[in-house]
């Protein structure tokens with residue numbers, strides 16, 4: 152198969168023309184025979200191996216090289232029906248091989264239809280909710296289809312050049328994509344023709360069909376031909392009639408292989424929970440890591456901020472096991488690198504958000520630890536499904552706060568999850584609170600991360616839909632803040648908001664947010680999220696995007712949308728009551744400014760990095776720019792970009808934002824006054840009319856000038872006298888002979904020079920003037936003055952005398 156690279160760069164390879172033609176001929180014959188065999192499949196019979204199915208030679212070859220021989224349950228049931236062209240709703244436990252259950256029919260059905268090459272157009276579209284999962288599906292496609300098939304296949308997930316994708320799309324037969332990005336191509340790429348599309352696959356279909364992707368999916372469907380085969384797969388598949396009608400499924404086959412099973416999770420998965428009060432969760436996690444250094448562990452936390460804080464804090468404490476972290480906020484290349492690292496690692500601990508909860512097939516994960524309670528039973532199932540995949544063993548532990556225990560256990564029971572309580576051995580339990588506190592004290596940036604982790608966690612609790620499980624008022628938040636090493640709990644404000652808006656926001660699940668983050672917030676300007684806003688706003692520049700990017704280090708996009716700039720409606724978190732905390736509430740993070748600049752006496756200081764404190768109001772702290780009060784600055788420094796945030800690290804640059812200071816003069820008592828000070832008006836009037844005052848002032852100034860003039864003249868006279876004396880002194884010295892009088896002359900000159908300097912400050916030029924000139928050598932045309940005087944006295948009379956005189960001068 153001509154397959155694109157898994158980085159999103161699409162480079163269909165070109166098989167040699169002759170070989171291609173011959174192969175096509177063979178394939179034509181094969182395809183006809185295969186079609187007959189497929190038509191004759193008895194879908195009710197039991198299949199156990201791939202060899203029992205009528206598959207093409209290239210597919211068989213691919214399966215063989217990937218060492219797939221026996222069919223899993225879902226594959227045995229779904230593949231025969233899908234080969235015959237039925238629409239499928241496939242449900243099976245995590246790690247049970249659903250990917251091959253839809254990839255094989257895609258390869259086979261397109262092969263039999265000879266939907267190969269650029270002329271055939273796009274034959275199949277496979278949609279995944281996350282980029283990581285799309286990449287993984289693409290890899291499996293490459294593994295089983297890359298051996299002998301001639302399809303051109305590619306990945307369209309954003310994070311790479313739009314034009315590059317656009318060019319390749321027009322030649323693709325199979326595309327694996329994320330919803331936002333493919334919709335962008337459908338709406339913007341004129342050469343992208345989907346008229347020949349035969350198959351549409353939705354992996355993690357329940358996720359793709361829910362609120363987060365609703366608009367995108369509905370729009371995508373509009374572009375696709377209605378005469379197509381549609382397949383939906385998920386471990387938590389639903390038969391929602393609304394979804395089926397949205398996708399226009401035709402008499403779909405509902406294949407739920409584990410419906411009758413007593414549990415909805417793999418049998419080989421051992422599941423436990425431990426009741427750990429929120430402030431002790433990090434202690435328990437640390438103790439667990441210390442006891443499991445030779446394991447591969449996946450730790451779920453509910454927000455990217457928490458992931459970042461726990462990762463950074465634990466990293467500093469050197470746990471003795473390699474640590475990794477993954478969130479939707481990271482750049483695509485970093486995410487890819489981390490998933491690969493964790494896949495290849497033997498012993499490692501990956502802290503992650505729900506961005507990796509679904510579909511990812513990390514090999515040999517020993518433990519899945521859920522430090523934060525999942526939002527619902529489905530999320531729990533997907534998270535724990537990252538271990539115990541395809542008949543392998545695995546263990547999962549859920550940390551529950553006492554307030555969550557009852558509610559969550561009943562949800563898990565409803566979802567047929569067998570889970571048992573275990574207790575943490577007191578002896579093994581370690582406390583890292585003091586360590587965290589001292590680390591946060593020493594390292595303001597860690598403390599800052601801790602504050603963000605705290606706020607984002609509280610916000611995530613607040614927006615949870617299931618209030619029977621998540622009762623915000625029951626969590627010991629002060630103690631929780633202390634357990635993160637913080638000196639106090641950052642205060643959080645809740646704002647009243649439009650109920651309709653809140654409802655809409657609440658309907659967005661956390662997973663959706665994580666996923667939409669992952670789609671929206673890569674570094675590349677042409678990613679899915681950006682594309683959506685492009686649609687809305689028309690042309691946007693790089694700077695628009697830069698400023699629109701929501702406070703990347705602080706709050707997620709959806710939180711930003713929940714913040715309203717309406718101070719009147721602020722309600723203190725401390726005073727939160729049932730009504731205020733109800734569905735109508737939106738919230739905002741309120742951080743403190745230093746006590747000396749804060750007006751409210753009850754406010755605590757929460758100094759941010761570099762010793763400065765943040766002040767937020769309205770949208771600040773939620774998503775918009777932050778304002779920092781610099782000591783000595785007249786106005787707060789607004790942090791509306793990364794570049795400005797960096798400023799905080801440079802004292803030199805910060806000086807530009809501070810007041811430059813003003814000049815003052817000191818009176819005799821040592822009191823400072825501004826240089827120009829307005830005097831008292833009455834005192835001014837008492838001194839007479841302004842004109843008179845002006846006259847008086849001019850007169851007095853004139854006298855002052857005259858006096859100064861006189862002094863100057865006197866000084867000039869004195870100088871001239873000194874000069875004269877010095878000249879005479881010099882001449883006398885010359886006359887009497889330099890050798891004898893040098894000493895006297897020098898001493899006089901010193902004396903005179905000193906006097907002159909004292910007299911008034913003669914400047915250097917004057918001083919130089921006073922220095923005796925060094926005796927200069929005569930030029931050829933100059934005469935000795937003595938000689939010259941003698942000569943002048945001598946009269947030149949005749950021509951002979953004149954000639955004789957000229958000869959004498961020349962000689």
Ligand SMILES: Nc1ncnc2c1ncn2[C@@H]1O[C@H](COP(=O)(O)OP(=O)(O)OP(=O)(O)O)[C@@H](O)[C@H]1O
Pocket residue numbers: 218219220221222223226243244245246247248249250251385386509510511512536540541
């Ligand atoms: N027929 C098979 N024989 C052997 N291994 C298989 C077979 N089918 C799938 N596998 C392996 O099982 C593992 C899980 O497969 P897959 O990722 O498709 O599961 P899934 O059902 O999609 O899981 P999830 O619900 O978590 O997405 C993979 O490592 C895959 O290679």
